[in-house]
Structure formats: structure tokens, C-alpha cells
Amino acid sequence: MFTKPVTGRTTAAAEGEVVVLLIGMRINRFWAVHHWGPVLLAMPRMLRELRKDRSRGLLGHVLLTASPRTYYVVQYWESKEKLxxxxxxxxxxxHRAWAVVNRKERAGKARGHVGLWHESYVVPEGSYExxxxxxxxxxxxxxxxxxxxxxxxxxxxxxxAYRSPTADAD
Structure with a gap:
């Protein structure tokens, strides 16, 4: 899908705090496809689920590859409460996918085949541009x-230094 660029310089119209989630996986053992494959396929399924119900709070996302082993998603949320x-x-x-991961770990079946990680940030207005x-x-x-x-x-x-009009009302 080709999206036409906006000519000139623009900036994000974000106002107030911004909630960012970085979430990803690392393939530790390529041959263990049966362990990392389901993890790799889980994220697109979650993103589709969130796209279908915008009230859940996901505003947007970017899928990225850090290396042939490491994949992650940058997600932007309405609030940490919705996240x-x-x-x-x-x-x-x-919830179901995380339960499977936890069961495998407790049963000793995870064995380091795939790494999972996430970082969450709540960025106050005036701390991003x-x-x-x-x-x-x-x-x-x-x-x-x-x-x-x-x-x-x-x-x-x-x-x-930009402050949204709602920030002045507080």
C-alpha cells in the first residue's frame, strides 16, 4: 500500500501525555520454529483485534525489524489505563497468548528458544516532539x-515548549 507523502514539514498533533509501548520478540534458536512461530504470529492477531475495536485504545502502531532475530512493534495508546x-x-x-507462554515456562518447555520483551512509557506533554x-x-x-x-x-x-489548550485549563 502506497501512502502519498505530505509535502513540507509537519509535526505530530499529539496533545497531553503520550503512551508508548515497545513490544517484541527475539528468536534465540532458529531451528525451534514450533516455539517462536506462534509468538511471531500472535502479534498481528492482537493488532487486528485492536483495529476492530478502536474503543480499546490503540491509536496506531509501527512494525519494525531490528535484526533477522529481533522483531518489535511500537504502539501508541490513548492512556495507560486502556493499555x-x-x-x-x-x-x-x-490474555490467552500470555497464559500459554506462562504455562510453557512453568512446565520447563520454553528452554530459551524465544525471548519476549516490552517497555512502556508515559511521556508528559513537553517531553516529546x-x-x-x-x-x-x-x-x-x-x-x-x-x-x-x-x-x-x-x-x-x-x-x-508547546502546550495544548487543555493543558492551560488544568
């Missing part, structure tokens, strides 16, 4: 919207 709610919802696929030059909406801008850079400041320092 926690999805992770713990018994009716969602993540973004710039895109001749790019379609990507990353933070794809999750929160894209505006001309002039709306937030031409320099990174100005974009860091």
Missing part, C-alpha cells in the same frame, strides 16, 4: 494526527 485494560482483559487474545519532512503520517503523527510544523514551532525547542 492495562487490554493486557488483562480475559476475552482478548493477549516530532518532525516529518515530505512524509506521510508516520509513528506519533499516524497515531495522533499530523499538522504543519508552524502550528507547534519551527525548532525542536519550540515544539518541546
Amino acid at each position: 492495562y485494560a487490554y493486557a488483562h482483559a480475559p476475552d482478548m487474545f493477549h 516530532a518532525i516529518y519532512a515530505d512524509m506521510p503520517a508516520f509513528g506519533l503523527a499516524a497515531a495522533h494526527g499530523q499538522v504543519p510544523v508552524e502550528k507547534r514551532g519551527r525548532r525542536a525547542q519550540d515544539r518541546f
Whole structure:
């Protein structure tokens, strides 16, 4: 799918805090496809599930490859509460997939074939900024919207200093 770039410089239209989840896997033993294959296939299934129900709070994501062994997803969420709610919802696929991982570990069947990791960040307003030059909406801008850079400041320092109108009301 080709997305047409937006000409010129833009920035993310994010306001308030930004919630970012980095989640991924590392193949430790290539020959153990039966261990890492299901893990690799689980993430697209979770993303499809979240796309179908936007009320769960996932705003956007980017799939990335760090190496032939390591794959991860950068996810942008409405709030940490919605992220926690999805992770713990018994009716969602993540809950079932994580239960399988835990059962394998307890039974000693994981044996280091695949590594799993995640990092979660809640970034307060004034602690993030973004710039895109001749790019379609990507990353933070794809999750929160894209505006001309002039709306937030031409320099990174100005974009860091931006405060949303709702921040002034607090």
C-alpha cells in the first residue's frame, strides 16, 4: 500500500501525555520454529483485534525489524489505563497468548528458544516532539494526527515548549 507523502514539514498533533509501548520478540534458536512461530504470529492477531475495536485504545502502531532475530512493534495508546485494560482483559487474545507462554515456562518447555520483551512509557506533554519532512503520517503523527510544523514551532525547542489548550485549563 502506497501512502502519498505530505509535502513540507509537519509535526505530530499529539496533545497531553503520550503512551508508548515497545513490544517484541527475539528468536534465540532458529531451528525451534514450533516455539517462536506462534509468538511471531500472535502479534498481528492482537493488532487486528485492536483495529476492530478502536474503543480499546490503540491509536496506531509501527512494525519494525531490528535484526533477522529481533522483531518489535511500537504502539501508541490513548492512556495507560486502556493499555492495562487490554493486557488483562480475559476475552482478548493477549490474555490467552500470555497464559500459554506462562504455562510453557512453568512446565520447563520454553528452554530459551524465544525471548519476549516490552517497555512502556508515559511521556508528559513537553517531553516529546516530532518532525516529518515530505512524509506521510508516520509513528506519533499516524497515531495522533499530523499538522504543519508552524502550528507547534519551527525548532525542536519550540515544539518541546508547546502546550495544548487543555493543558492551560488544568
